[in-house]
Amino acid sequence: MTRRTFVSVTAAALTAGPIPSRHVDPALITYVEEQLEGHYRADTMLGPHDLIVTVSAQYELIDRLVRSATGETMHGLLRIGAAYAALVGWLYQDAGDLAAMFWRGGTQEVAMRSRDRQLVAYSLINQAQVRVDLGDGVGVIDLCEAALEEERGLAAKVRVLARCWGAHGAALTGDRTAVDEMLDQAGGLLGRVDDDLPWGNAPRRTPGYLEVQRATCYGRLGLGREAGALWDQVLTEVPEAARRDRGVFLARRAHAAAADDDPDRAVDVAREVVQIAVDTGSLRMRRELDALRRAMRPRQDAAVGRALVKALEPVTERG
DSSP states (O other), rough: OOHHHHHHHHHHOOOOOOOOOHHHHOOOHHHHHHHHHHHHHHHHHHHTTHHHHHHHHHHHHHHHHHHHHHHHHHHHHHHHHHHHHHHHHHHHHHHTTHHHHHHHHHHHHHHHHHHOHHHHHHHHHHHHHHHHHTTTTHHHHHHHHHHHTTTGSSHHHHHHHHHHHHHHHHHHHHOHHHHHHHHHHHHHHHHTTOOOSSOHHHHHHSTHHHHHHHHHHHHHHOOOHHHHHHHHHHHTSSSSTOOHHHHHHHHHHHHHHHHHHOOHHHHHHHHHHHHHHHHHHHHHHHHHHHHHHTTTTTTTSSHHHHHHHHHHHHHHOOO
């Protein structure tokens, strides 16, 4: 996304000046909650660029309603507004735009205003996700530990998310023992996730969620064989319609194959990823393919290395 587009989208989502007072029907909270679930589903199929403007516009509506509402209606709108801001932040992150940091900060601000302890912790986990993309393992761990302060009152879902992202931070620091400990703890909590909160539902929505996290962490640790076996398991469960997720997972499977000294399979899988990357515009997917390219660099003069270069031409030319 260009800077001009970011500025226009962000300006539209942050209306300046006073908002005229009016009655705000509490039923509007249900209305925007129901739409949020549809946005989550569309994200897995479309990728970020088709949704950023739409979701940002709805956040702008929520922001205006918050300024007119009072009492529990206002707090209810703040809670759903934090979820929308988090989704916009995620969409920017998937698009590879550091505007994600602005929106993650906005999520935290709205969460604090809502006085909702669950949302405040979730907003810290959102910040940790950006730190993962920056390769800041220590920062990820710090944020996830902060989210888990006074853990007793947190929903099981929040505790699962904090431990999973903490495991990613541990993987970035090369600590496999901590990775396994945190993911095992998350696994023990997963069956207790039973809330009706409209945000942060990836543990329930993503098939094989914990296996996805473990496979990703193992890939970061360079454990190609272990990561590859997990990706093979995960990919049997991911529906074809979830193209964005499937593309990212396939790209990571290709990288695991390269790490496991199976370059031919890496190239075969990469070919499948490329078209999904072009269609969805997910920069995360392209970054995974860039990581594969780097992993295959020792073979760049061999036939398999040249085959990879050829396979990646569509994303290389467009990116």
